[in-house]
Amino acid sequence: MIRPLPTVFDQALAAAVRAPSPHNTQPWRFVVEHEVIEVWLDRERVLTVADPHGREARLACGAAAFNLVICLRVNGFAAVVRMLPDPAEPDLVAVIRLDGNQKATAGERRLAEAVFRRHTNRRPLLDKEVPPAARTALKSAALQEGGQIEYLNVSGRYSTVASLVRQAEALQADNPVFRAEAEYWTHREPGSPDGVPKTASGPPPYGPGVVTLRASHENENLPPREYEQEPLLGVLLTRDRGPHAEVRAGMAMQRVLLTATAEGLATSFLSQPFETARTRASLDRIFAGFGQPHTLLRIGYGSPTRLTDRRPVEDVLSHRTGPDVPAS
Ligand SMILES: Cc1cc2nc3c(=O)[nH]c(=O)nc-3n(C[C@H](O)[C@H](O)[C@H](O)COP(=O)(O)O)c2cc1C
Structure with missing residues (x-):
């Protein structure tokens, strides 16, 4: 059974914020309108010295968009991703629109399950080759x-x-x-x-x-x-x-x-x-x-380390209130 939209969006956004980002800056914002989730770059959270052009921040936003899509997929939704930015709206990096129902593959379920376990491991690696x-x-x-x-x-x-x-x-x-x-x-x-x-x-x-x-x-x-x-x-x-x-x-x-x-x-x-x-x-x-x-x-290969925290989804989410302007 397909779950109701708000629950699915809540889960997808909880997955999105688990994405990696430079120094865990979490340089993203999300705007929901009906069956669409927009991913915005948050300029306030771009590293001004290490990443003045927002290159790494856009990588992080792309990663968050991927988590969103994979989570929607395991909930039985097909999702169309329109990748931006376009010159008129440089901080809107991706628009994800639900596109009917589609059963997830075993591979997609495996990836979705990894979203909440993936972390950056800065400890020494084991002496074991990657096959x-x-x-x-x-x-x-x-x-x-x-x-x-x-x-x-x-x-x-x-x-x-x-x-x-x-x-x-x-x-x-x-x-x-x-x-x-x-x-x-x-x-x-x-x-x-x-x-x-x-x-x-x-x-x-x-x-x-x-x-x-x-x-x-x-x-x-x-x-x-x-x-x-x-x-x-x-x-x-x-x-x-x-x-x-x-x-x-x-x-x-x-x-x-x-x-x-x-x-x-x-x-x-x-x-x-x-x-x-x-x-x-x-x-x-x-x-x-x-x-x-x-x-x-x-x-x-290495021993797993601790996950880092994230800001709550409410802090990075808004619902569209006007024709073009995301509510803060
Ligand atoms: C584009 C990008 C560049 C990063 N560069 C580094 C890096 O040079 N060194 C490092 O230890 N971690 C780096 N990270 C990892 C982040 O510090 C990490 O994703 C963040 O602290 C959140 O932790 P997590 O990945 O364990 O969830 C980078 C992450 C991204 C997305």
Whole structure:
């Protein structure tokens, strides 16, 4: 039996806000009107130093849109996604409209079930290879949403990209404005409705690794540990570039992350090289033959860590009251 709309929308929105976002900023708002949910970028929550153009925020909104759709699907609804933004309304990133009934597939149910378990795992990974079948599953997940995953070990770009991560991390550590923004969002108490608490961080590394997680995400209350030497790294790309491609990349990223969760894999992000102009230009050059790189994922097996909290749905939801203007 199909459940009544308000309940289904409530569930879909609860799933949407479980999406990942840079420093758990949750840069989204949702507007509901009849059988339509709009996903808006919340400019107030875009990182002004690390993400001045809202690129990472649009990835996060795309991920939230994907969670919405997958949740509607398991409740028996087909959903049409119109991906924006268009120049006239740059902050409206996606419009999701119910489109009749359709039974969910087993694969969709598996992904929907992963929505509330997926989390970023910044702890050391286990010394266990990701098998070819799981790698292929992540590649197919990206392709299904119009994205692409390139693994760095096979493409031979591993050491160059790892060195760009280290370079960007060093540049950001030297930049007081960057450090202040990261500290504002990452030094939260457990239970904070946004930002990253130390409970979601990893232990300090013993020594310098090939791949460097963000220093702002280290939990110095934990004893130092050795990190894996060469984790599997995957770059998510799209053929096109620009705001529209970023929303699409966010949807592809979320299908990849949920597929990874369903496969029992841990994932985390290495976004530092996307956030400084010089390293970002190098990334664009390195992947010029493949497409536009959007994000870099560290993938492997690990022990699950704590989920971070989210703001309540009521704080990010409004109902349309006028012809074009979302109510606040
Ligand atoms: C576009 C994007 C970039 C991110 N970059 C990083 C990063 O560089 N380092 C990191 O540890 N986490 C990164 N994250 C993960 C967020 O910090 C995380 O999603 C957020 O804190 C919510 O936690 P959760 O993913 O465990 O639900 C990124 C997330 C997104 C969507």
